[in-house]
Amino acid sequence: MLGNAFFETGRWDRAEVALAEAAARACDEPERLAVALIRTASRLWSNAPVTEALTLNADALRTVTSAAGRRGLRINEGFIRTAAGRPDQGLALLADLETEVGEATGVDTWLRGAWMKPFALALTGRAEDALAWAERAHAGHRRVDERALVSHPAVQHVPLVLALTEIGRPTEARRTGERAYAELVAADSLVRVWLAVFLGRTEWLAGHPATARRWWAEAAALARTFDHAMALRPVLGGLAACAAVLGDLTAAEATLAEHRALPPVPPGLLSAGEERLGEAWLLAARGQVGGARSVLTAAARTARTTGHLTGEALLLTDAARLGGARRAAERLAALARTCDGPLAAARAQFAAALAADDPGRLLRAADDCQAVGADLLTAEAATAAATAWRRERQPRRATAATRRATAALARCEGARTPLLITGQAVVPLTAREREIALLAAAGTASKDIARVLALSVRTVDNHLHHAYTKLGVTTRRELARTLRAPAADVPPDHRDE
Numbered sequence: 432m433l434g435n436a437f438f439e440t441g442r443w444d445r446a447e448v449a450l451a452e453a454a455a456r457a458c459d460e461p462e463r464l465a466v467a468l469i470r471t472a473s474r475l476w477s478n479a480p481v482t483e484a485l486t487l488n489a490d491a492l493r494t495v496t497s498a499a500g501r502r503g504l505r506i507n508e509g510f511i512r513t514a515a516g517r518p519d520q521g522l523a524l525l526a527d528l529e530t531e532v533g534e535a536t537g538v539d540t541w542l543r544g545a546w547m548k549p550f551a552l553a554l555t556g557r558a559e560d561a562l563a564w565a566e567r568a569h570a571g572h573r574r575v576d577e578r579a580l581v582s583h584p585a586v587q588h589v590p591l592v593l594a595l596t597e598i599g600r601p602t603e604a605r606r607t608g609e610r611a612y613a614e615l616v617a618a619d620s621l622v623r624v625w626l627a628v629f630l631g632r633t634e635w636l637a638g639h640p641a642t643a644r645r646w647w648a649e650a651a652a653l654a655r656t657f658d659h660a661m662a663l664r665p666v667l668g669g670l671a672a673c674a675a676v677l678g679d680l681t682a683a684e685a686t687l688a689e690h691r692a693l694p695p696v697p698p699g700l701l702s703a704g705e706e707r708l709g710e711a712w713l714l715a716a717r718g719q720v721g722g723a724r725s726v727l728t729a730a731a732r733t734a735r736t737t738g739h740l741t742g743e744a745l746l747l748t749d750a751a752r753l754g755g756a757r758r759a760a761e762r763l764a765a766l767a768r769t770c771d772g773p774l775a776a777a778r779a780q781f782a783a784a785l786a787a788d789d790p791g792r793l794l795r796a797a798d799d800c801q802a803v804g805a806d807l808l809t810a811e812a813a814t815a816a817a818t819a820w821r822r823e824r825q826p827r828r829a830t831a832a833t834r835r836a837t838a839a840l841a842r843c844e845g846a847r848t849p850l851l852i853t854g855q856a857v858v859p860l861t862a863r864e865r866e867i868a869l870l871a872a873a874g875t876a877s878k879d880i881a882r883v884l885a886l887s888v889r890t891v892d893n894h895l896h897h898a899y900t901k902l903g904v905t906t907r908r909e910l911a912r913t914l915r916a917p918a919a920d921v922p923p924d925h926r927d928e
Contacts, residue, residue, distance in 0.1 A: 435469045435580055441621045441657030443477035464500050467491035468507055468539055478660045481515040481697045503540040510547045516698035519738030522551040532571040539580050542572055549590035550700055556740040556770030558597040565591035585614035586622045589629055596633040597741050598772035599803030604633045624653040624662045631669055638807025641844035644673035661699035664706050671709025675716040676846045683713045702742035704730035715753055718869030720849055724755040740770055748778045752811060752850055754862055756785035774803045781808055790819035810839035811850040852914045860898055867891055868898040871907055872914040
């Protein structure tokens, strides 16, 4: 109990001392099993390598002989592997967890497995099953709370927030998460850091970067207090992405510098790929959309190899938003067939519509995105539709699509993305003109743009001239103002090139 108290308050080293002594004193199987459950969780949440938790679990398995005890340790291994960023492996170990808490598995073992199983289900694309399991786990935890060492029953709402978000119900996820967060604050549970992590992710997917930033800042403050790098790594990536999308490039750079200084730890409940959101969106904010796409597609591959299908879909959708729709559309369509819920389908439709550059399809994609609460994707799809209608010389339809985009964008808390800031040209920019205009607006000289894009300086200047004409500007300062790039980023000797 002393080791558990240190664990629950984030004092990892003191917890390990107490739990190592408890392990030495344990004189029967129930005691060895109880110590192993707490000790492995404590090592997992600290910054120790995940192999330490797995070794402790394997050591306990060698001393436990009963069928129930060995089954409990297999469930615990499923907990460890899921929490350490391998939901596919964890789900296989948690497959036979009984649906109701009972004495066969043991209260604490069941609660641990029932907390982690909906994470594994949601991250591998089974959001409907995850929702059912999270609700079942919360109800079971309420019934046996007085007999449990596991933290407050509200912890079961952390995977519920994830499941509701992935199923396309962010408003309900937000309401549920905020209520549970207040309960965990009152209980002084360190698990609230993960609730703040997933509430930030919900708001990011909804296209609300300022609110996401507030939740992730809260999670970062808690993670620093507990020295919990597993939570801090994805949070800092998210904070940098929010800052970049809101135009605060100085904050994005500082946050990424802190991220780079963190010790290497398992990716935790989120894919290691999602950590790279900040790196990608800072590049995009600087106009380097090609580099941003490369980061996102590499991050998506990482997510896929670790079994995080929903993380892969998130990252590929962002790559599609930054000009990579044709390459991302096919994989997103495959993920929509694997992952349940309307969010996966909406992402696939969004990428396919961008790839086709068809205004009708783009507006239907805007409908799909709005239905799952993805406000920024809605605004981007409608903006792209308006651009396509203007190209086809359909001004009334273009105006209607612009109004649709404006209404959605009003809910996006000042977010600015390349799709939005280049969609206001009277005549649509080509993909190359858009890329060069964004780089120029961020203060990159023509010779440096030419080097980055492997073009001649003359070709860069020709594309830039065409972009000036379409946007109705004559200088780089006007270009930066039109595209809302930070004027301070434009060096004096390049402002009027």
